[in-house]
Amino acid sequence: MAPTQANAAFVWRQFIDLGRSNSKKSKRYRCRHCQKDFAATSVGRPKEHLAACEKWQAKQRQERQAQDNAGYLPSYSEAIQKKITEVGIQHISQDESHSYAYDAAAAVIAGGRPFSLFESRRWRYFFTRIKPGWKPPSRAAITRILPDFYQELYDENR
Numbered sequence: 001m002a003p004t005q006a007n008a009a010f011v012w013r014q015f016i017d018l019g020r021s022n023s024k025k026s027k028r029y030r031c032r033h034c035q036k037d038f039a040a041t042s043v044g045r046p047k048e049h050l051a052a053c054e055k056w057q058a059k060q061r062q063e064r065q066a067q068d069n070a071g072y073l074p075s076y077s078e079a080i081q082k083k084i085t086e087v088g089i090q091h092i093s094q095d096e097s098h099s100y101a102y103d104a105a106a107a108v109i110a111g112g113r114p115f116s117l118f119e120s121r122r123w124r125y126f127f128t129r130i131k132p133g134w135k136p137p138s139r140a141a142i143t144r145i146l147p148d149f150y151q152e153l154y155d156e157n158r
Contacts, residue, residue, distance in 0.1 A: 007043075008043040011046050011047050012046065014031065014032055015030060015031055015046055017029060018030055025039065026039040027040065027041070028040075029046060031056070033053055033055040033059065034053050034054070034055045036049070036053075092131075092133045092134055097135075100136075101136070101141055101145065102149075104136055105142040105146070106149050109142070109149055110149075115139035115142045115143065116139050118138075119138070123136065
């Protein structure tokens with residue numbers, strides 16, 4: 001629950017609260033980057049706006065380029081913020097997520113790599129860069145996939 005609340009707080013910091021013009025109307029907000037005004041009752045519309053705000057996107061690209069040039073590895077929370085702003089909120093289906101997890105686990109198992117491979121900050125950063133919205137499998141998930149993978153290998157070699 002905490003990462004969602006942290007993301008919402010980050011999004012709200014990008015807007016100026018203009019209050020209500022009438023007690024029966026929704027609060028109004030102004031984007032700190034493009035100065036667009038709109039009404040919102042939850043964080044959904046502001047998130048959508050940031051995903052489409054050209055000035056915000058340009059600022060984020062510029063910051064990322066400066067960080068990349070400096071060889072800087074952002075913290076996990078900065079990576080989450082980047083996902084929100086760079087591509088909006090990217091959702092992938094549960095089937096697609098399971099398929100990626102199975103393939104990633106199969107690569108770890110077949111390569112004899114430790115199940116904790118994807119717990120590294122650099123691996124997580126890498127995956128957020130290539131497929132925002134997908135999280136690599138945990139070692140527990142890889143352990144659950146192991147019997148299916150071994151059965152698949154067994155069936156292939158019959």
